[in-house]
Amino acid sequence: MFNKFTTILQQAVEALAPDAPLHEDFVYHWKSITNFYIENTDDKTPVTDSNIPSHLKQMLQILIQEEAEREPGDTGPCMEYMLQHKLLETLHTLGKADCPPGMKQQVLIFFKNLLGKIKQPLLPHINVHRPVSRLVRVCGEVQAAPTETEEISFLCTLCARLKREPHLLHFFLQNNSTEIPNKPAASTNHIDSSETNLPSSSAKTSKRESYDLVDSLLNLCRSEDGRVAVKACEGLLLLVSMPHETAARATVQDTMLCPLLNTRLRTLFTSLPAALDPSDVDSVSAKWGLDSHSYAYNDARNFAGKRSLVSFLSWFDYCDQLIMEAYQDCSAYIARSIAKDFLNKTLLGPLLQADERAALTTTAVLTKLFSMVRSHALTCELVNFIVPNNTNLPEEGKETLWDTKKSELLSRLLERCDHFSDEISIVTLRLFETVLGLSNSIALDRLILKHLQHRAYHVKNPGNIVVQSDSEELEWDLEPGLDSAAPQTPPKPNKQFSTESLDGAGDASSSRAHIQRAVSCFLAAIPDSAKSTQANDDESGYDGYLREAHRMYKDVCAICCKFSWPKMNGKELEAAERCQPVAVYEEGPFLTMLLNKLSRVLSQPYGVNLVVTSIISRLCLIPHPLLHELFTDPLTPMRPKARGVYSVIKVIVEQISHRMAHVPNFKNRLLLARRKLASGGGFHDDDHNVSPTHKGLPMAANFGASAGVIASNDLDDHKTFLEGTIVVEEFCKELAAIVFVKHHALAAQSV
Known part of the structure; x- marks a missing residue:
């Protein structure tokens, strides 16, 4: 209570006192923050009971005012003071230690507003991008942390800033040449890098790019707070679309992005009921983003398993959107990982098994995926999954278990078009109808034209x-x-x-x-x-x-x-x-x-x-x-x-x-x-x-x-x-x- 009264009294004095030069005012607020740590011995007092939030807010306002009063590109004394005295380094240290309690939240807010409201180029300065990079690593470290909202807000602001200045992405990449010796860079995703169309140099190098910005966003994608998870996915969309070859390759090859996409696809698919009505599957409309669907108890459009189905289709739509936005050949890499880790290892089994209800549900879901897909790379992989190119199959003795099963899939589907169960015949025929209706000629060429x-x-x-x-x-x-x-x-x-x-x-x-x-x-x-x-x-x-x-x-x-x-x-x-x-x-x-x-x-x-x-x-x-x-x-x-x-x-x-x-x-x-x-x-x-x-x-x-x-x-x-x-x-x-x-x-x- 006494601290709050002191804050109010100090603000009143500042309002009545004559205006000091911006530089002096800026230094005053910063020294007030440092004096708190010198004078205060109670490290359990919440930061909200101190003057720190007010001083940080005033420092930011001074920087914004200074920039508005100067010519574009001209750095003022306040900004110079912040850079020379490494204020951001100190704030990062205080935020990481979260001392006093709640300081991490205040530091994240300050960094977020600094990057979002200051227009002059800040990230090229080592005393900016280094503490920013270190603060990025702090985000997402703790699941269900009380600062998740501030963390994702800071990360998305940084992604938006990098979207305007993609040439600065290399500041957030670090070479770790000893982590994956004598192995392809894509081994963390369990995908043979020789299968990709990325530059050949990426397949020969043993270096791994550490991309903490992506790792932090991936951690926040797992948040139980839907708003935080969606914002993290939006940040990944921004990063994967940036025109920076090294960063784009590191995003898909050297991080857990592809495993996360496939793991969630597999988890959501396996959570679906074993038996779904094909008409229910076809009637569901799902788009990636915050869940806007109604699940009222008395909603006539509801059916058992609808929530699980919407969640699965929404995540698939996000994967499709990510592939559409991906830079250069990274889209093909992500699509191939989905084909190998989800289509072959998760979807192929239920399609081939003798259980008619499981085959019926899986075929209806696959038809829905074909009707939703928009990206060219993922469309090609889906078509290759249904109608493989027999001329490119591995030689006898070299084919894998998945190659053998995929060669059986088309024959099995054609047999089901004439199944004794009319329901299975109709669903399988509709699958082929949807495949032939795609804006892709591969299926038509392989099924008929050849x-x-x-x-x-x-x-x-x-x-x-x-x-x-x-x-x-x-x-x-x-x-x-x-x-x-x-x-x-x-x-x-x-x-x-x-x-x-x-x-x-x-x-x-x-x-x-x-x-x-x-x-x-x-x-x-x-x-x-x-x-x-x-x-x-x-x-x-x-x-x-x-x-x-x-x-x-x-x-x-x-x-x-x-x-x-x-x-x-x-x-x-x-x-x-x-x-x-x-x-x-x-x-x-x-x-x-x-x-x-x-x-x-x-x-x-x-x-x-x-x-x-x-x-x-x-x-x-x-x-x-x-x-x-x-x-x-x-x-x-x-x-x-x-x-x-x-x-x-x-x-x-x-x-x-x-x-x-x-x-x-x-x-x-x-x-x-x-x-x-x-x-x-x-x-x-x-x-x-x-x-x-x-x-x-x-x-x-x-x-x-x-x-x-x-x-x-x-x-x-x-x-x-x-x-x-x-x-x-x-x-x-x-x-x-x-x-x-x-x-x-x-x-x-x-x-």
């Missing part, structure tokens, strides 16, 4: 020993009945697509005639007797497919424009007859699985069909000439036994024509099935990641009262067949719209 590069599916491939007929005759032979089918079911007459608006429609060699025939192939694929809508009905949905195809094709082109693919006009594509001869056309395991699933659309559940057709639609939208030729051009001359989307659809239509004759009152049953699908009775509202056009099935305009006389139990006997027929009908409309949109986009580019 099997199409020689155009072995084309009848003119030199490896095809079948006697070939004239190209024009062959083209029409491949489309039996096309001449008679097209007039009977013409494309829907509208302003966007009408026979009158096609110049040269009668010329078989014109591109417009070709595209008209291609669109007609899909629109006329299903006979009128098997359709639940008519082509001229306003509610047939074709206009909606055109709008959706235009939007989606624009988005896909924006993603694929940076890929070094041949142009869609075909001028860069080698003619089929000049391609490498291929005796036997192999679709590849993924395309075989996908076309097999499409061929079974009449016997598969509606949910499975939605995902299958959605994947194929996405592939049809991709602006690659090989995919366009095989998927969206029904007039492509195919060699025997080679399959395309249209050839599979024709086989399905034959099955429909055969089976519909055995379904009593087929037309009315079909219309009733469509009405149920349109009202949501045929699928669940939580079906995600499917083509939006398939979900909004429009109701037929010509529903009559007779449709309602079909009993529900009679309809259920043919439910799968009827729903499959409707899916094929809608899918053909969607494909026709995609062909039309791609043609007009190509025509606009050539203008």
